[in-house]
Amino acid sequence: MSRADLTAAPERSALWTFGLLGSELTTVLRRGRTLALLGVLAAVPVLIGIAVRIETGDGSPAGPGGGGGPAFLSQVSHNGLFLVFAALSATLPVFLPMTVGVVAGDSVAGEANAGTLRYLLVAPAGRSRLLLTKYTSVLVFCLVATLVVAVSGLVAGALLFPVGEVTTISGTRIGFGEGLLRAGLIALVVAVSLSGFAALGLFVSTLTDSGIAAMAATVGVLITAQIVDGIPQLDAVGPYLFPHLWMSFTDLLRAPVYWDEIVRNLGVQAVYVAVFGSAAWARFTTKDITV
Amino acid sequence: MDRTADRAADTGPDTDTGSGMGSGTVIETRDLTKRYRGGQLAVDGLDLRVPGGSVFGFLGPNGSGKTTTIRMLMGLVEPTSGTARVLGSPVPAAVRTVLPHVGALIEGPAPYGFLTGRDNLLRLDRADPTADPRTRRARVEGALERVGLAAAAGKKAKAYSLGMKQRLGLAGALLRPRRLLVLDEPTNGLDPQGMREIRALVRELASEGTTVFLSSHLLDEIEQVCDHAAVMARGRLLVQGPVAALAARARGRLVVTTPDPDTAARVLREHGTGGLAVDGERVGADAPPPDTELADLNTALVRAGVRVRSFGVERGTLEDAFVALTGEGFDVAG
Numbered sequence: 082m083s084r085a086d087l088t089a090a091p092e093r094s095a096l097w098t099f100g101l102l103g104s105e106l107t108t109v110l111r112r113g114r115t116l117a118l119l120g121v122l123a124a125v126p127v128l129i130g131i132a133v134r135i136e137t138g139d140g141s142p143a144g145p146g147g148g149g150g151p152a153f154l155s156q157v158s159h160n161g162l163f164l165v166f167a168a169l170s171a172t173l174p175v176f177l178p179m180t181v182g183v184v185a186g187d188s189v190a191g192e193a194n195a196g197t198l199r200y201l202l203v204a205p206a207g208r209s210r211l212l213l214t215k216y217t218s219v220l221v222f223c224l225v226a227t228l229v230v231a232v233s234g235l236v237a238g239a240l241l242f243p244v245g246e247v248t249t250i251s252g253t254r255i256g257f258g259e260g261l262l263r264a265g266l267i268a269l270v271v272a273v274s275l276s277g278f279a280a281l282g283l284f285v286s287t288l289t290d291s292g293i294a295a296m297a298a299t300v301g302v303l304i305t306a307q308i309v310d311g312i313p314q315l316d317a318v319g320p321y322l323f324p325h326l327w328m329s330f331t332d333l334l335r336a337p338v339y340w341d342e343i344v345r346n347l348g349v350q351a352v353y354v355a356v357f358g359s360a361a362w363a364r365f366t367t368k369d370i371t372v
Numbered sequence: 373m374d375r376t377a378d379r380a381a382d383t384g385p386d387t388d389t390g391s392g393m394g395s396g397t398v399i400e401t402r403d404l405t406k407r408y409r410g411g412q413l414a415v416d417g418l419d420l421r422v423p424g425g426s427v428f429g430f431l432g433p434n435g436s437g438k439t440t441t442i443r444m445l446m447g448l449v450e451p452t453s454g455t456a457r458v459l460g461s462p463v464p465a466a467v468r469t470v471l472p473h474v475g476a477l478i479e480g481p482a483p484y485g486f487l488t489g490r491d492n493l494l495r496l497d498r499a500d501p502t503a504d505p506r507t508r509r510a511r512v513e514g515a516l517e518r519v520g521l522a523a524a525a526g527k528k529a530k531a532y533s534l535g536m537k538q539r540l541g542l543a544g545a546l547l548r549p550r551r552l553l554v555l556d557e558p559t560n561g562l563d564p565q566g567m568r569e570i571r572a573l574v575r576e577l578a579s580e581g582t583t584v585f586l587s588s589h590l591l592d593e594i595e596q597v598c599d600h601a602a603v604m605a606r607g608r609l610l611v612q613g614p615v616a617a618l619a620a621r622a623r624g625r626l627v628v629t630t631p632d633p634d635t636a637a638r639v640l641r642e643h644g645t646g647g648l649a650v651d652g653e654r655v656g657a658d659a660p661p662p663d664t665e666l667a668d669l670n671t672a673l674v675r676a677g678v679r680v681r682s683f684g685v686e687r688g689t690l691e692d693a694f695v696a697l698t699g700e701g702f703d704v705a706g
Contacts, residue, residue, distance in 0.1 A: 100505060104498040112486055196482025200544060203446050203478065204499035205471035211499075369408075370448040 101206060105218040109184065110225070118180040119229050125176065126168035126234035130241045133157045133164075152331060161238025162247060162257070165264045166334065168234035169227070169271055173327055177226060178303050181275050184222045185282025186299035188215045189365065191292030193372050208366045212283070216358065219279045220272075227272040231264060249336040263333055270330045274346060277323040277353025278303065284361040290372045323353050396460070398424045398552050398583045399445060404454035406440050414440040416607040417454070422585055422600070427578045429594030429615065430587040432604035438587045439479055441604070442556055446476055459551060472502040475545030476554040480561075481537040485530030489521055489540050492529055496544045503548060515543040520569065534561030542570070546577075553577060554585045559593060571597050595619070624659040626666075628673065629682040636678045643669055659685050 109115055137158040152170040156163040169177075189212070192198040201211060238244065247260035255263070282299040289295050306322045309315050319325050326346035332339040399422035406415040415437040422428045432438045443449040445458055447467035456463050461470045483492045493512045497503045503511075516522045519539040524532070529540060538561050545553055555574070559567040574597050578584050588594055594601055595615060602612035611618060626645065630636050636655045637648050647658035660669065670683050 100498040100501065100503075104495045108484070108487070108495060195484065196480070197484055199443075199446075199448055199478055200476075200482060200496060200541075201499045202448060203471055203474070203476045204496055205447070205467055206499040207468055207501070210501070367450070369450060370443065371408075 101214045105214050109218050122229045123233040127237045130164050130237040134241045161242035161244045162260050164238030165231050165234035168230050182282050182299035183296050185219045185279045186286050186296035187292040189286040190289050190295035193290040194292045212365050223275040224272040227268050231268040250334050251336045253336040267330050267333050274327050277350035280354045280357040284357040287361050287364040396424045398422045401456040405452050407452045426600040427584045427598045429598030429601035436604040437607040473551040475550040477541045478556050481541030483529035490525040497547050515546045519543045535566050552583045556587045624685045626657045626659050628655045632678045639676045
């Protein structure tokens with residue numbers, strides 16, 4: 082068979098990547114497991130809202146002296162929009178990234194485990210194309226998961242509490258419309274904050290043929306990083322850890338917005354994406370697929 | 373092997389220029405070797421040649437390196453050394469251009485349990501960047517129809533029996549017209565009726581000009597559907613060639629049926645045949661060397677007063693050849 086014979090094959094479409102990406106997204110998002118994770122994420126703001134509502138039903142301020150618990154909790158009873166920020170603050174340290182760890186860790190290893198990876202590669206999906214598609218779909222999941230928390234917080238907040246002008250951390254007041262805009266921006270920043278961890282999860286996923294092992298290892302890395310980040314004696318390594326500046330999104334609620342830490346956070350995530358994305362690519366494109 | 377002859381006639385002179393379907397060499401490996409990281413030598417210096425248009429049986433016991441070979445041909449495993457060409461192009465370098473022409477069933481089916489049969493095929497087809505999205509639905513339905521899975525296409529694959537999953541895997545290999553089908557144990561898990569259907573399908577595909585590379589441990593399967601075969605053991609290729617020629621390598625048995633078996637056995641022994649075995653009225657012996665005139669042997673029997681009811685050489689089966697090649701017997705050095 083000559084080469085000319087082969088290249089006479091149907092041309093690949095200019096949109097060749099998107100066929101697989103669409104399939105990947107519907108496959109990931111339609112899975113019962115993904116829906117269960119998103120359902121639990123949606124329930125968190127509702128539960129926080131109900132708890133605050135019950136506690137403040139007698140007119141007392143929320144929280145013990147308004148200090149403990151996730152940030153913004155004390156403002157929730159005055160303005161339902163703050164339930165979005167409170168819910169994101171509550172889920173961002175562990176719960177939200179944990180769901181990302183499950184999806185990212187399972188992305189390649191789960192397919193290997195099920196044997197479907199060999200059929201995708203023989204299709205032929207192309208290794209770089211498949212990996213890129215996988216990472217894109219994990220990023221989309223990061224955004225969807227964050228939006229689920231935010232939207233659920235917004236709906237529950239609007240139903241349980243009054244909404245209106247927003248008092249920023251700096252003490253100034255901004256209109257509700259502007260507040261909504263900031264909430265949307267915050268959701269976006271939170272989702273992008275998860276991109277570094279998502280790349281790490283993808284890399285772990287290329288190392289093993291067991292989806293469960295990859296998920297557990299990825300979530301384990303997350304918890305370890307959070308613990309190390311919380312130990313004062315290990316302050317020196319803190320700034321290099323991916324979760325270190327995650328909470329910087331609250332700076333978007335200042336007037337004017339304080340960008341320094343947000344930008345540094347995004348820089349850290351970019352480094353993680355570059356390092357672990359390259360590692361995942363190097364590993365996956367040379368790996369022997371024996372399952 | 374009528375089919376071999378037909379096919380040879382169809383494809384005309386084997387010019388190796390590869391201009392048309394089913395001619396030339398479809399799979400060719402040179403000294404293909406795979407040593408896994410653990411040091412285990414899975415495939416050792418394989419020189420395989422699969423002629424275009426053939427139904428090629430790839431035989432060998434478990435662990436003989438068949439699956440590793442198939443994985444190297446499909447670009448899933450990188451050879452340690454040696455080269456492989458599929459449809460004329462080197463693999464794994466050119467897998468992106470080669471594999472759209474290849475349908476494969478590798479080491480059993482692996483559908484997404486949470487997707488329906490139809491959605492499984494849609495996903496596979498979308499993974500192939502050269503597949504035309506406009507004809508996707510129709511091609512998926514056609515493939516489901518072809519393997520007899522149309523009625524169950526809307527069911528989730530986790531509810532499928534192994535046989536149905538096997539059919540779904542085959543449907544995945546048939547999503548587009550292919551020039552080469554690589555089928556690893558395609559009848560595993562199927563009932564006898566299902567096996568017949570799959571074999572009929574393989575013959576049908578072959579008659580359309582698709583080269584079929586079929587690995588199996590079932591000798592009669594290879595003998596029923598294949599015209600060429602290769603035998604592997606312990607990572608090495610023992611022999612390859614037309615099935616008829618391979619079967620002929622097995623030494624046939626001379627069989628005489630007679631009411632006088634004892635006399636017959638004595639006469640045969642006097643004429644130097646070995647491997648005598650008397651079973652009731654049936655006397656078996658190793659077939660005499662090719663230069664022996666069998667009629668003379670028969671005459672000798674009759675002259676000795678043996679009443680010969682039947683006399684003849686039973687052709688060796690592929691199984692005899694296989695047993696001889698894979699270690700039980702004598703001339704392993706194929």
